Amino acid sequence: MTSALQTAGLCRNFGALAVTQNVDFVLPVGARQALIGPNGAGKTTFINLLTGLLQPSAGRIRLGGEDITALAPEMRVRRGLVRTFQINTLFPALTPLEAVTLARLEQRGASRRWLGALSGQRAAIDEAYDLLERIGLGADALQETRSLPYGKQRLLEIALALACEPRVLLLDEPAAGVPARESAELFEVIARLPRDLSILFIEHDMELVFRFAERITVLVAGAVLTEGTPAEIASDPQVRQVYLGSAGHG
Amino acid sequence: MLLSLANILFNGVAYGMLLFLIAVGLSVTMGLMGFANLAHGAFAMLGGYVTATLMAKAGWPFFATLPAAFVLVALASLVLERALYRRLYRAGELDQVLLTIGVVFMAVAGATFVWGPSQAPIRVPAYLTGTVAIGPFDWGVYRLFLIAMGALVTLALIVGLERTRFGAMIRAAVDNPRMATGLGINVDRVFSITFMLGSGLAGLGGALGVNLIGLDPSFPIKYLVYFLIVVAVGGLGSIKGSLIAAIVLGVCDVAGKYYLPDTGAFIIYVIMVSLLLWRPLGLFGRR
Amino acid sequence: MTMTATTDRTLPDPADRRAAAHAFIAGQARWRWPEAVFWLVAAASLVIFPHSLVLAAQVLIAGLFALSLDLILGLGGIVSLGHAAFFGLGAYTAGLLAAHGWNEPLTGLVAAGLVAGLVGFATSFIVVRLKGIALLMVTMGVALLLHEVAQKAHAITGGDDGLQGISMAPILGLFSFDLYGRTAFIYTLAVVFACFLVARRLYNSPFGLALKGMRENGRRVPAIGGSIRRHSALIYTIAAVMAGIAGGLLAQTTEFVSVEVLGFQRSAEVLIMLVLGGAGLLYGGFVGAAVFLVARQILSGIDQTYWFFWLGLMLVLVVLFARNGLLGGAKALLARWRRA
Ligand SMILES: Nc1ncnc2c1ncn2[C@@H]1O[C@H](COP(=O)(O)OP(=O)(O)O)[C@@H](O)[C@H]1O
Ligand SMILES: [Mg+2]
Numbered sequence: 001m002t003s004a005l006q007t008a009g010l011c012r013n014f015g016a017l018a019v020t021q022n023v024d025f026v027l028p029v030g031a032r033q034a035l036i037g038p039n040g041a042g043k044t045t046f047i048n049l050l051t052g053l054l055q056p057s058a059g060r061i062r063l064g065g066e067d068i069t070a071l072a073p074e075m076r077v078r079r080g081l082v083r084t085f086q087i088n089t090l091f092p093a094l095t096p097l098e099a100v101t102l103a104r105l106e107q108r109g110a111s112r113r114w115l116g117a118l119s120g121q122r123a124a125i126d127e128a129y130d131l132l133e134r135i136g137l138g139a140d141a142l143q144e145t146r147s148l149p150y151g152k153q154r155l156l157e158i159a160l161a162l163a164c165e166p167r168v169l170l171l172d173e174p175a176a177g178v179p180a181r182e183s184a185e186l187f188e189v190i191a192r193l194p195r196d197l198s199i200l201f202i203e204h205d206m207e208l209v210f211r212f213a214e215r216i217t218v219l220v221a222g223a224v225l226t227e228g229t230p231a232e233i234a235s236d237p238q239v240r241q242v243y244l245g246s247a248g249h250g
Numbered sequence: 251m252l253l254s255l256a257n258i259l260f261n262g263v264a265y266g267m268l269l270f271l272i273a274v275g276l277s278v279t280m281g282l283m284g285f286a287n288l289a290h291g292a293f294a295m296l297g298g299y300v301t302a303t304l305m306a307k308a309g310w311p312f313f314a315t316l317p318a319a320f321v322l323v324a325l326a327s328l329v330l331e332r333a334l335y336r337r338l339y340r341a342g343e344l345d346q347v348l349l350t351i352g353v354v355f356m357a358v359a360g361a362t363f364v365w366g367p368s369q370a371p372i373r374v375p376a377y378l379t380g381t382v383a384i385g386p387f388d389w390g391v392y393r394l395f396l397i398a399m400g401a402l403v404t405l406a407l408i409v410g411l412e413r414t415r416f417g418a419m420i421r422a423a424v425d426n427p428r429m430a431t432g433l434g435i436n437v438d439r440v441f442s443i444t445f446m447l448g449s450g451l452a453g454l455g456g457a458l459g460v461n462l463i464g465l466d467p468s469f470p471i472k473y474l475v476y477f478l479i480v481v482a483v484g485g486l487g488s489i490k491g492s493l494i495a496a497i498v499l500g501v502c503d504v505a506g507k508y509y510l511p512d513t514g515a516f517i518i519y520v521i522m523v524s525l526l527l528w529r530p531l532g533l534f535g536r537r
Numbered sequence: 538m539t540m541t542a543t544t545d546r547t548l549p550d551p552a553d554r555r556a557a558a559h560a561f562i563a564g565q566a567r568w569r570w571p572e573a574v575f576w577l578v579a580a581a582s583l584v585i586f587p588h589s590l591v592l593a594a595q596v597l598i599a600g601l602f603a604l605s606l607d608l609i610l611g612l613g614g615i616v617s618l619g620h621a622a623f624f625g626l627g628a629y630t631a632g633l634l635a636a637h638g639w640n641e642p643l644t645g646l647v648a649a650g651l652v653a654g655l656v657g658f659a660t661s662f663i664v665v666r667l668k669g670i671a672l673l674m675v676t677m678g679v680a681l682l683l684h685e686v687a688q689k690a691h692a693i694t695g696g697d698d699g700l701q702g703i704s705m706a707p708i709l710g711l712f713s714f715d716l717y718g719r720t721a722f723i724y725t726l727a728v729v730f731a732c733f734l735v736a737r738r739l740y741n742s743p744f745g746l747a748l749k750g751m752r753e754n755g756r757r758v759p760a761i762g763g764s765i766r767r768h769s770a771l772i773y774t775i776a777a778v779m780a781g782i783a784g785g786l787l788a789q790t791t792e793f794v795s796v797e798v799l800g801f802q803r804s805a806e807v808l809i810m811l812v813l814g815g816a817g818l819l820y821g822g823f824v825g826a827a828v829f830l831v832a833r834q835i836l837s838g839i840d841q842t843y844w845f846f847w848l849g850l851m852l853v854l855v856v857l858f859a860r861n862g863l864l865g866g867a868k869a870l871l872a873r874w875r876r877a
Pocket of ligand 1: 014019037038039040041042043044045046
């Protein structure tokens with residue numbers, strides 16, 4: 001099994017607090033893998049490290065065959081490592097059409113053309129529009145992002161990531177804050193994505209996790225507690241104790 | 251040669267101490283709230299005018315005016331903080347810069363209106379003027395006095411910050427405001443008091459500075475860049491950094507004007523720009 | 538952004554929606570009538586204010602300078618306290634060329650833009666690495682540095698006395714500068730309008746969209762593959778060229794350059810004009826420059842001190858109550874009136 005994304009001995013501290021502890025992690029090509037763990041376990045931090053928003057204190061990150069540990073965030077995106085954010089990180093005054101067109105322009109290397117009209121970028125606009133249509137935002141493409149209902153903004157998070165032609169997609173709680181019925185719909189969208197795309201998603205709703213994940217990694221206090229198929233994780237007494245048994249997740 | 255070198259060092263340190271006195275409050279408050287207060291020099295100017303006015307109009311002795319400068323400026327700063335600054339703590343840098351530039355302009359106009367556009371005269375007591383001979387050199391008494399005042403304030407600040415409960419609260423708040431709030435520290439309150447103390451110190455510095463660098467309504471603009479250099483180069487919120495930056499700046503400025511009078515402040519700016527390129531957070535800045 | 542109101546969003550057919558999407562993007566770049574009014578009024582100054590053409594030219598030049606700041610601040614989100622560096626470089630370049638015999642205006646302007654642009658390009662790599670107070674200090678420091686150089690290099694620049702002995706050749710060899718400032722005004726208007734067209738094109742270009750993205754959410758830009766540093770460096774350089782042209786225009790039309798073209802006050806003033814008019818709206822700089830310069834003409838006629846006071850008060854009020862400036866406020870009023 002070849003790995004799409006891999007870390008070796010990844011560590012990160014905030015002051016004295018070790019938020020990522022010696023994580024060895026493999027995401028196989030075509031994975032549908034979940035990353036779970038109690039609040040504050042360091043899941044978001046792990047994604048920040050993978051995408052270069054944070055620098056690790058130690059350890060390496062490989063994307064495909066390439067060591068990307070020192071690469072700038074945008075260079076990782078260009079190589080196909082793309083993420084969404086737990087907390088909406090959108091462009092409030094832009095329309096979804098503009099936002100996704102911008103992502104397409106960045107991919108096409110056309111984002112620094114300053115003497116040509118934007119309307120001349122017909123191919124990029126078409127691609128952006130098609131993507132929005134496909135993901136169910138076609139009718140909302142021309143609304144200001146900030147005026148969209150929250151659930152649609154979560155969809156736009158994913159659309160923006162997809163516009164970057166990901167090979168590896170990291171979804172940080174894609175359904176965070178979305179009502180249960182809508183979050184299932186959101187995951188149906190994710191489940192329909194092409195099989196050659198490798199996906200790691202963070203999710204707290206165990207029902208969704210067991211429905212959509214083929215493998216599950218459990219992170220506790222910054223370290224990998226265990227990893228396995230949903231059946232293995234469900235029956236793991238350690239996991240039951242630290243995670244499933246704990247009262248709150250959110 | 252040797253003589254001039256010692257002289258330059260001495261004058262530079264004295265000047266640096268003055269800059270430190272005025273700027274240290276700015277550094278601590280900027281470190282605390284991240285508020286870019288370009289109007290800090292106006293507090294120093296006000297302190298200078300308080301001293302000059304009390305001496306000329308009310309016949310107060312020089313030393314009696316110093317605490318008055320401190321207190322009045324501290325109170326004035328509290329009013330300003332409550333009325334204007336408070337609204338912009340969470341706003342962007344640009345808003346803070348614009349608002350405080352506006353305050354500077356109004357302060358300059360106000361000072362011109364009240365005290366006139368020319369240099370404010372001040373006569374310090376006779377025993378603070380002239381020079382004394384110690385060893386092979388003559389030392390300016392007023393500069394010795396400034397250095398002593400600077401050393402005293404530094405000591406007071408260090409003891410105050412390291413040894414008192416309030417000092418510990420300030421340090422905690424500068425280090426990590428979120429965590430300090432979590433620990434039950436009222437960061438807003440800490441900031442208000444720190445802001446007053448820092449502005450008061452600027453007022454004191456301004457009062458002490460009249461005799462050395464003069465005082466006219468353009469003071470807050472003329473020295474703005476110097477105060478900002480002390481803060482930026484020293485690193486936000488660092489007393490040690492501010493002191494070192496201020497003294498280095500003072501010495502460089504005096505030396506530059508002596509050895510390379512043709513280049514003026516050029517060297518200072520070059521040093522500042524290259525230093526900030528090397529360490530964007532300043533010498534001792536952590537955030 | 539006002540366009541969303543006019544586009545039908547409920548089209549059921551995806552093919553129609555796709556066409557609407559293209560129309561939406563194209564529509565944002567369309568000229569609107571207030572723009573035409575603005576430029577017609579500017580041109581009509583020639584007959585409306587024949588005795589204030591010098592002031593009118595000053596407004597246009599200051600407006601162009603503010604527009605160049607709008608590119609980096611309103612669009613790029615970079616706060617600069619030293620934008621006068623590029624204005625001054627342009628002014629000295631054009632001025633020195635003319636004083637030494639190269640007095641053809643248009644090539645002089647090109648040179649002004651080039652020199653400012655080169656320095657802008659060189660310093661852009663510094664600027665994009667910094668933020669917060671370090672950014673403020675370095676932008677300010679670069680301008681102060683140039684100011685010191687200009688002041689001390691008395692032999693070349695005339696120092697505090699200013700650069701004299703500039704005399705311009707007729708424009709295109711045809712139109713000489715006249716005493717009433719008619720030629721100067723027309724020349725200024727033409728150059729400023731040309732620069733504005735470039736800025737407007739940029740505003741509605743792919744790069745303009747990238748800059749709006751940066752302004753809206755700098756955190757997301759790298760996450761969709763954009764490089765904040767490279768975007769910032771490019772816009773900083775373009776803005777420097779435009780500021781240089783504005784400075785060059787000032788030198789050529791007034792036939793004089795004083796060191797204050799590089800001063801902190803000029804950097805602060807251009808910031809004030811832009812914010813007063815409204816940043817990020819293309820026209821804010823011009824509106825701000827007009828209000829600022831006319832107000833100064835009137836108020837400092839009374840007393841310089843008062844002018845400073847009103848200026849400070851204006852700033853405080855704008856920051857507290859009119860964050861989007863006069864133009865932003867007018868737009869909001871208009872929108873409310875339309876809805877009512
Ligand atoms: N910038 C930061 N500075 C200090 N501590 C942080 C920072 N970011 C996250 N943390 C801490 O790291 C831990 C892990 O956070 P996070 O990765 O967001 O957890 P999760 O996504 O699993 O809920 C938390 O205890 C959080 O408080
Ligand atoms: Mg998280």
